Amino acid sequence: MQFELTEAQRAVHDTAFRYAEAELHPLLARMDDEDWFPEHLIAKLGADGYCGLTAPEDLGGAGMDLMSAGLVAEAFGYWNTNAAFIWGPHENLCLNNILRNGTEDQIARFVPDLCAGRRIGALGLTEPGAGSDALGSMALKAVRDGDDYLLTGRKMFISNGPVADVVLTYAKTAPDLGAKGISAFIVETDTPGFSVAQSLTKMGWRGCPTGELVFEGVRVPARNRLGAENAGVAVVMSGLDIERAFLALPYIGAAQRCLDLSLDHAATRRQFGKPIGSFQMIQSMLAEMATLIDAARLTAYHALSACDAMARGEGGRGAIHRICAGSVLFGAEMIAKVTDMAVQIHGGAGFVWETEVNRHYRNARIASLGGGTTEVRKLIIAEELFRARGLSLG
Ligand SMILES: Cc1cc2nc3c(=O)[nH]c(=O)nc-3n(C[C@H](O)[C@H](O)[C@H](O)COP(=O)(O)OP(=O)(O)OC[C@H]3O[C@@H](n4cnc5c(N)ncnc54)[C@H](O)[C@@H]3O)c2cc1C
Known part of the structure; x- marks a missing residue:
């Protein structure tokens, strides 16, 4: 590599x-x-x-x-x-x-x-009752009606949802087939029956509208179905791999910013007559931050370059699935630790809302939740490890 x-x-x-x-x-x-x-x-x-x-x-x-x-x-x-x-x-x-x-x-x-x-674009997969089990528990239905589909149900936690013009929406077209009965649709939000139930107030990612979307018989032309009917799972899974690979990168940028701010603070803030950066316990945190960022950056670049090589329609299982889940898993652990140490190095100032490291600290909490949680990422990695060795757990 x-x-x-x-x-x-x-x-x-x-x-x-x-x-x-x-x-x-x-x-x-x-x-x-x-x-x-x-x-x-x-x-x-x-x-x-x-x-x-x-x-x-x-x-x-x-x-x-x-x-x-x-x-x-x-x-x-x-x-x-x-x-x-x-x-x-x-x-x-x-x-x-x-x-x-x-x-x-x-x-x-x-x-x-x-x-x-x-x-403005958004993607709607998660629902009030379908988070980690997004595919199995999906309840939003798309029923064929002539040349159209009628979409009915709700989506939850949709980034840009409250302001989007176009929402790539997943819906059940064959509820009896479980995850194999899902299709993807391009929904234009000025279509009658579409509304925003609520825009959520969050501890981080503030200014990024995240909301609950309501579909009440939203008429979507069949020409807006993305991929074949009941083949939405392939769109979701390959899209999720790329999303996970991509998601790690802003966290790496944010972590680098926290390290740079911490270095500046450690060099200028003086206690006991010296810059705090001269204390080895502060240096230890700075060294750990830099090493975590380096490792996360390499992991993320690896995942992204693997996605670049992925053919259209591929993904969602195999090594790429594991590598992308691992990249965002590690990226999330990295940003949690790095922002925590940045706040620590800033002392009381780091606890103050308007310091930049505090903004990053609050933002970092989403990293282990969005785009699939830490636990789900670990499940993916373990499943692919067994699969790669041809082992079945029954
Ligand atoms: C700010 C924000 C933006 C988002 N943006 C989008 C978006 O644009 N589009 C979109 O579709 N979704 C979006 N999401 C949704 C996000 O992907 C989900 O929140 C996430 O997948 C978790 O689902 P959940 O919140 O329902 O948690 P749940 O699935 O209810 O999980 C709760 C807890 O149970 C754990 N858990 C669940 N199942 C298992 C298991 N089998 N084994 C072990 N532990 C388990 C989870 O890891 C978690 O800790 C966003 C969420 C947030 C907060």
């Missing part, structure tokens, strides 16, 4: 890093303090070439590989994790999934607007 970034990839990161410092960082305090959603954000990112990074240029995208898109996510995470998690669901969960699974017609109708930031 070798993860030397190419010159082009380094340039992508550096350009995005400077962009995020200038354009995203200034939004952070208001987003976190006031739970303010910057309405212009996706339109601005689209206009500035940061939406549709993996989409072809003739659709308005940037034609990048997933690895380069991940480097942008890392840069955004460094300067404003909250903004990164408005952009990420739009860019990766919605746009990239439509791109990977859509027909030519679907791609032509939806991807250019998402690339330009004219429309």
Whole structure:
């Protein structure tokens, strides 16, 4: 395994890093303090070439590989994790999934607007009664009615859900078939019967609207079904692998920011007549933070480059499934420890809401929950380990 970034990839990161410092960082305090959603954000990112990074240029995208898109996510995470998690669901969960699974017609109708930031995207899998068991317990139904489907049910915890124009929505088309009876739909939220039940107030990711969505007989044309009927599980599973690989990157950016802030603080804050950075117990934390970040970064780059090599329709089982789950599992453990040590190094100031390390500390809590919990990630890894050795647990 070798993860030397190419010159082009380094340039992508550096350009995005400077962009995020200038354009995203200034939004952070208001987003976190006031739970303010910057309405212009996706339109601005689209206009500035940061939406549709993996989409072809003739659709308005940037034609990048997933690895380069991940480097942008890392840069955004460094300067404003909250903004990164408005952009990420739009860019990766919605746009990239439509791109990977859509027909030519679907791609032509939806991807250019998402690339330009004219429309905001989201992905709806989780439901009030279907979290970790998202597929088995899914209750939202899609019933065929002529050339349309009628969608009825609820989705829960949907990032960008309250502000989205397009929601990639999973629904049961054959409830008796369990996970094998799921289909994916592109739902336009101005369709009658769609509404937002609530926008949630969260301890972190503030300014990123997360909500409960209601579908009351929402009429969706069959031409908006993504993939074959009852084949939604393949869309979910390959999408989840890429989501997990991608999700780790903003956490790595955020952790790097916490390390840099902690180094600056340790060099300038003086106690007992010396900078606190001269105390070996502070140095120990800084060394541990840096090593955890290095390890998480390598793991994440490995997962992303594996996803880059994944053919359309692949994923959802095998080594890639394990590697992606492992990347976000370790990324989540890393960000929890790194933000905790950053707060510790900042002393009482780290407990204050408006310090940047405190914002990161609160944001970090989602890392072991979103996109599948730590426990679910471990289940995936263990299952794939047994499978790889041809062992069955009955
Ligand atoms: C801020 C935020 C944004 C989100 N964005 C989206 C989004 O954009 N789209 C979307 O579809 N979803 C989204 N989610 C949903 C997220 O993916 C789910 O919250 C997550 O999958 C867990 O589901 P749950 O909350 O229902 O927890 P539950 O499934 O109820 O789990 C509760 C606890 O039980 C544990 N548990 C469950 N089953 C097992 C088991 N078999 N073995 C061991 N432990 C188990 C879990 O690990 C967890 O600790 C978001 C969530 C949040 C909080």
